[in-house]
Amino acid sequence: MTRVAVTGGSGKLGRAVVKDLVEHGYEVTNIDSAAPPPGQGARWRRIDLTDYGQVVDALSATLDESPGPFNAVVHLAAIPAPGITGNAATFANNVPATYNVFAAARAAGITTVVWASSETVLGLPFDTPPPYIPVDEDYPARPESTYSLGKHLEEQMAAQFCRWNPELTMIGLRFSNVMEPEDYAAFPGFDADPSLRQWNLWGYIDARDGAQAVRKSLEVELTGVEVFVIANxxxxxxxxxxxxxxxxxxxxxxRKELGEHETMLGIDKARRILGYEPEHSWRDHASR
Known part of the structure; x- marks a missing residue:
């Protein structure tokens, strides 16, 4: 059984990731400063990810009652969007926490790291229009906020960690706006004004499909750093x-003939390399 540490496993996406991994036979430890929901099925360690020593302890499996060495790390913990707190506070939390996870994983000999990058590096909000549609991983990052700048720097940091150790696999998932089924009741209201959601080309990611992308990233045979747009x-x-x-x-x-409701956040690379295929849609809930 593969042992996986998931940072941020108590959050919106993290809960879905932990559930999916447990259901697929992984032994999961949730590393988060917030308590998980009851009955999550994973160990929980309350860790401050901005404290390198605590992260080293957690990922080196030296904590009391540790399950043993981890085979992989999934790093999801972060202030999850711009505007939640001050710009400097967002940067001071997210970027050092990610460095700590990457460096502690390296120190522990963990060679598989999957982490949450963001659709924002594509240029969100698209007040300046995208270079083409569907947007994809092929054009340079265009961070328009401090949050997005941090995500861009994390991708650059991962590239250097992989240069230092060619055996590393580091996969950044540029997740779209994470949704759970209870969020879908609001979706029909978007039709009245397309500008309400143009900021991310009307995209979203069902948390369960985000979890699928994480699991596929853990299982794919790659080395080096790769980034993927992950949307429904x-x-x-x-x-x-x-x-x-x-x-x-x-x-x-x-750049392509779009299907009737096809995403404009290009997921072709994730489909081709990861075998990712979204299984959920808000339309399934709206029709009930």
Whole structure:
């Protein structure tokens, strides 16, 4: 059985990731400053990820009642979006915490790290239009906030960790806006004003599909650093994707014929390399 440490396992995406991994036979330790929900099925360690010593203890399996050495780390813990707290506070939490996880994993001899990057590095909010649609991993990062700048720096940091150790696998998942089924009741309201969600090209990620992407990243045979856009296969809108692109971003090149509700956050790379395939849609809940 593979032992996996999941930082932020008590959060919105983290809860889904822990549940999915446990259901697929992984032995999971949730490393989080916040308590998990009852009956999570994983060990919990209250760790301050901005304290390197605590992170080393947690990932080196030296804590009392440790399950043993970890085979992989999934790093999800962070202040999850811009604007929640001050810019400097966001940076001072997120970037050092990620460094601590990367460095402590290296010190512990863990060679598989999957972490939450962000769709924001694609240029969100798209007040400046994207270079093309669907957006993908091929153009340079365009951070427009301190939060996004931190995520961009984390991707650069991972590249250097992999240069130092060619045996490392470090996969950054550029997650879209994370949603749970109870969030879907609000989706029909977006149709009245396309501008409400143009900031991320009307994208989202069901937490359960985000968890699938994490598990696929743990199982794929890769070395080095790779980043993937992770979104659901459809948009949050009832209108066609082609009509939305034409109305809101009339001067932007559309590089493929878009399906009726096809996501404009390109997930082709994740499909091709990870075998990722979204299984959930808000439309399934809206039709009930």
């Amino acid at each position: 296969a459809d948009t949050v809108m009832s209108r066609s994707s082609a009509s939305l692109a034409a109305e809101v971003f009339p001067g932007v090149e559309v």
